[in-house]
Amino acid sequence: MSRPVNAMKKTLSDRFNLKPVLKEMKRKRVCYALIAPYVILFFIFTVLPVIVSIVLSFTEYNIIEKPTFIGWSNYIQLLLDDSVFLIAVKNTFIFALITGPISYFACLIFAWLINELRPKLRAWVTLIFYAPSISGNVFLIWKYIFGGDAYGLLNSFLMDWGFINEPILWLQDANINLKVIMVVQLWLSLGTSFLAFMGGLQGVDRTLYEAGAMDGIRNRWQELYYITLPSMKPQLIFGAVMQVTASFAVSDICQQLAGFPSPLYSAHTIGLHMMDYGTIRYEMGYASTVAVILFLITTVTNSVIRKAVKPE
Amino acid sequence: MSKAMIRTGRLPFSKKGMREDVGRRSYRSAWGNAIIVIFMGIIAIFMALPLIYTITTAFKPINELFLYPPKFFVKNPTLKNMKDLFATMSSSYIPYSRYLFNSIMVSVLGTAGHVFIVAMAAYAFAKHSFPGGKFIFNMIVFSLMFSGYVTGVPRFIIMSKMKILDTYLALVLPMMASSLGLYLLKQFMEQMIIDETLESARIDGASEFRIVWNVVMPCVKPGWLTLILLSFKDSWGDIGSPSLYIQTESLKTLPQAMSYIQQGTIARMGAGAANSLLIMLPPIIIFIITQSNVIETMKSSGMKG
Numbered sequence: 001m002s003r004p005v006n007a008m009k010k011t012l013s014d015r016f017n018l019k020p021v022l023k024e025m026k027r028k029r030v031c032y033a034l035i036a037p038y039v040i041l042f043f044i045f046t047v048l049p050v051i052v053s054i055v056l057s058f059t060e061y062n063i064i065e066k067p068t069f070i071g072w073s074n075y076i077q078l079l080l081d082d083s084v085f086l087i088a089v090k091n092t093f094i095f096a097l098i099t100g101p102i103s104y105f106a107c108l109i110f111a112w113l114i115n116e117l118r119p120k121l122r123a124w125v126t127l128i129f130y131a132p133s134i135s136g137n138v139f140l141i142w143k144y145i146f147g148g149d150a151y152g153l154l155n156s157f158l159m160d161w162g163f164i165n166e167p168i169l170w171l172q173d174a175n176i177n178l179k180v181i182m183v184v185q186l187w188l189s190l191g192t193s194f195l196a197f198m199g200g201l202q203g204v205d206r207t208l209y210e211a212g213a214m215d216g217i218r219n220r221w222q223e224l225y226y227i228t229l230p231s232m233k234p235q236l237i238f239g240a241v242m243q244v245t246a247s248f249a250v251s252d253i254c255q256q257l258a259g260f261p262s263p264l265y266s267a268h269t270i271g272l273h274m275m276d277y278g279t280i281r282y283e284m285g286y287a288s289t290v291a292v293i294l295f296l297i298t299t300v301t302n303s304v305i306r307k308a309v310k311p312e
Numbered sequence: 313m314s315k316a317m318i319r320t321g322r323l324p325f326s327k328k329g330m331r332e333d334v335g336r337r338s339y340r341s342a343w344g345n346a347i348i349v350i351f352m353g354i355i356a357i358f359m360a361l362p363l364i365y366t367i368t369t370a371f372k373p374i375n376e377l378f379l380y381p382p383k384f385f386v387k388n389p390t391l392k393n394m395k396d397l398f399a400t401m402s403s404s405y406i407p408y409s410r411y412l413f414n415s416i417m418v419s420v421l422g423t424a425g426h427v428f429i430v431a432m433a434a435y436a437f438a439k440h441s442f443p444g445g446k447f448i449f450n451m452i453v454f455s456l457m458f459s460g461y462v463t464g465v466p467r468f469i470i471m472s473k474m475k476i477l478d479t480y481l482a483l484v485l486p487m488m489a490s491s492l493g494l495y496l497l498k499q500f501m502e503q504m505i506i507d508e509t510l511e512s513a514r515i516d517g518a519s520e521f522r523i524v525w526n527v528v529m530p531c532v533k534p535g536w537l538t539l540i541l542l543s544f545k546d547s548w549g550d551i552g553s554p555s556l557y558i559q560t561e562s563l564k565t566l567p568q569a570m571s572y573i574q575q576g577t578i579a580r581m582g583a584g585a586a587n588s589l590l591i592m593l594p595p596i597i598i599f600i601i602t603q604s605n606v607i608e609t610m611k612s613s614g615m616k617g
Contacts, residue, residue, distance in 0.1 A: 023445050028442035030520045038433035039448060043487035044474075046455050049466035056466070063469065110355070113348055123603055125352070127596070128360050134541075134599060135592040136549015137567045141366045144382075153365070156381040187359065192492070192542070199610025220344065234614020241456055241615065249459035252552050271461045278465035278557060287465045295462045302457040306615070 050295065056288035063282055076290040085290070087265045088273040091178060092248060092294075095269065096301070099182050100247035103189035107239060110190060111197035112224065126198065133191035140256060142184045146170035174266035177258050181267055185253060189248070193239030200235030204228055237309050241302055248298045251275065270294045366592060369585035370394070377581055393582035397573075397590075399588035404562050411569035412590070417546060418480055418565060422487035423543040427536050430494045435524045437494075438501035439510060449498070453615075455491045464556055471557060482557035483565075487547050493539040499612045501528060534605035541602050545595035566591050 025032070057074055061067035078085055114125050132139070145153045148169040155167040170180045204227070212227045229236065251271030254260075258267035261276075270290060278287030364384075369377070371389040397408050406418040436442070437449045469487065471477045476485070505528055514528045517545055529536065550613065564572075573584050599606070 025443050031436040031440045031442040031445065033447075034432040034436035034524070035448070035521065037429040039487060041429070041485055042452065042455075042491065042494075044470065045467060045486040045489050047451065048470060049463035052469060053462070056469075063472065089392070107540065110352075113352055125356060126603060126607075127600060128356050130599065131363055131596050132359055134545040134549070134595040135363065135366075136545070136595070137330045137551050137570065138363065138366055138549070138588050139487060140570070141362045141369070141588065144369075144402040145362065145365070149464060151378075151380060151382055153382055153384070160381055183316045187362070190359075195606055196610045196613045199607050199613060202607060203611040219341075232614070234616060235610070238613050238615040245457060245459050248361065249461040251461060256551070274461070274465060275556075278468065284465065284469060291462050291465055295458050298462070 024248065028161070053288040053291045053295065057292045059285045061284040061288075063284060070285070074286050078286070078289050082310065084265050087271055088268045088270045091254075091268055092250070092270045092297075094178065095185065095250045096244070096247045099185045099189065099250075100243060101196070103186055103247065104193065104240060104243045106186065106310030107190055107194040107243070108197050108236075111194055111201055112228070115198060115201040126251075129190050130194060132187050133194075135187065137252075139184055139188055139253060142187075143171070143257060146180055146257075148172055167273050171258050172263055174262075174264040177262065177267050181254055181257055183246075184257060185250060188253070189243070191242070193242045196235045196239045196242070197232070201228065203235075204231040204278065233309070237306055240305050240309055243295060244302050244305060245298060246254075248294065248301070270297075324525060324615055336577050341519065365501070366585065366588050370582070370589040372582060372585070374582060377585075392439075392584040396580075397583045397586045406564075406572075408569065408573075410562055411564060411566050414480075414563055414606065415565040418483045418487075419547045420545050421480065421545050422484040423540055425488040426490060426493055426543045428490055428538050430539060431529055431536065432521070432524050434494055434497040434501055435520075435528050437527075438498045439505060439507070444458060452491045452494055456495060460486070461552075464552070468556060477557055478559050478563065483547065483553055486553070490543060490546070493543060496542075496609055496613055497535045497539060499614075500609050501532055503612045504532050504535070534608040537602045537605040538609040541595070541598050541606055544598055548595055 001248065023303065056067060058069060058071060059067035060070050060074075110129055117125060147153065147155065148167060150156055150159060150167045152167065152170070154166070154170070158164045159167065165179060170177070171177050208227050208231065209223065212223060217223050217226060246273055249271055251269050254262065254267040254269055255272060260272065261269060271294065274287050274290040274294065276287075277283045368384065368386045370393055371391070372386045373388055373390045373392060376383065376387060437445060468477070469481050476482050509525060509527060509531075513523050518526065549567060550565075554565050554568050558568070561572075570584060570587055570591075573580050573587055
């Protein structure tokens with residue numbers, strides 16, 4: 001009796017190559033010890049939340065009572081019956097499609113131009129351009145600059161010079177506040193990708209430039225296009241991921257500048273919609289559905305862009 | 313010689329530079345340079361003005377704060393706003409120094425923990441291959457493609473089950489597991505650490521843990537300095553996660569103190585500006601110190617499609 005079973009076991013473990021894998025795992029156990037603290041926390045705070053979101057998106061859940069399974073109805077309600085969500089989607093895509101690409105190319109162009117400066121000056125200009133993105137919620141100062149009354153810095157300046165007669169409600173007017181927030185968003189956007197591009201530019205092999213000059217490159221644009229950009233493709237991809245991720249997540253800044261909820265939901269975004277249901281109304285199932293949608297939009301866009309930037 | 317070449321090669325705006333590497337720079341027109349300098353100047357002013365305005369406002373005496381029309385620069389700078397922040401706020405329910413203490417605790421603990429656990433993990437991912445390693449690392453890279461925002465609400469639920477909501481841990485632990493830091497340090501280690509160095513350390517009988525701290529980390533100083541900058545700036549000025557996970561007033565951080573300061577009388581505007589200054593300065597100072605290291609690290613930040 002035992003012989004055929006044993007033989008079967010053997011073929012099974014052979015087929016899945018379990019033994020050598022286990023042996024290898026045992027030999028490398030120190031690696032698992034090394035990654036354990038990080039991976040455990042990563043699992044709890046990143047992987048598990050994604051799984052929890054997906055599961056809860058099919059339920060109704062208010063934290064106190066047990067979640068009840070309700071199938072696709074959250075999705076149906078969200079996509080067909082929630083006009084505020086549609087505003088949020090529209091605004092999020094406006095941000096992603098306008099500030100996303102602009103900020104990406106701004107990072108690239110400024111990194112490129114700054115990289116040409118001499119080292120001392122370069123360090124200072126880098127600091128000036130990067131500082132807004134690391135100075136926390138100091139962007140609140142834009143509230144004073146775009147203040148809605150005559151005391152607002154911009155209003156007072158424009159009225160002083162006679163461009164306008166009445167103060168403009170920069171952040172309250174539902175027709176213009178999104179554009180104003182975009183300006184602030186752009187101000188904040190020279191972040192990690194900007195630094196990555198600086199690094200990429202400094203990593204370009206200098207002999208390529210000399211060779212290029214011999215091969216008849218005539219202006220700085222040709223140099224950028226034929227030599228610099230192809231050499232820093234990996235950084236370009238990394239920067240794209242950073243920028244896409246950031247531009248789909250715009251929410252804090254809308255909340256802080258235009259208030260929450262903003263007039264007529266004019267500055268509502270998907271992130272804010274999720275926070276609204278998750279932390280104010282405690283409809284966790286519905287909030288999870290919004291999170292899943294945001295997750296899908298961001299990761300799919302990122303994958304598409306990574307494929308597009310990828311060489312060949 | 314080559315170093316000198318690289319240096320002077322970076323001097324397109326001066327005639328001196330042209331002479332030394334004519335090959336590269338001769339096709340750069342003076343007009344182009346002039347336009348670029350003006351363009352960059354305008355953008356630099358746009359970037360810097362709000363920050364300068366924050367600084368000047370923090371030092372404005374009360375009569376200048378409410379001047380009409382508002383003035384950009386300060387005429388009679390005063391430290392009164394700073395003093396107010398600590399003095400008047402100390403008589404209130406939660407003293408300002410408590411917010412400051414919380415911010416320092418969270419940022420320093422989180423950053424130190426982040427560097428500590430990421431150092432070991434990045435080393436294992438960079439220099440060892442083990443079953444599942446590639447898969448886990450790819451998962452971490454994948455997580456760069458969605459922001460922490462997506463995980464905000466479920467994190468809230470998980471934390472409430474773990475009973476760490478409304479404690480320092482709610483802010484510190486997620487910060488320690490940030491995936492950007494791990495990605496950057498792993499990439500950097502892969503490039504900087506030569507296998508022979510590790511091999512000779514192993515022959516000397518060093519354990520893997522000792523190798524991380526005594527051999528690898530000294531070689532990747534730019535890498536962990538970058539992690540310090542990124543992790544510190546993320547937590548120091550962050551308003552998102554504290555407002556989600558912290559309710560107790562005495563555990564709130566500086567950015568949260570802002571609304572508390574401003575909900576008082578309008579006369580607190582000066583104190584608010586002083587608070588902004590305190591939020592703004594530390595990350596900028598860290599960046600001034602670490603800048604060249606950060607850019608060095610970013611050279612290896614690239615992704616393969």
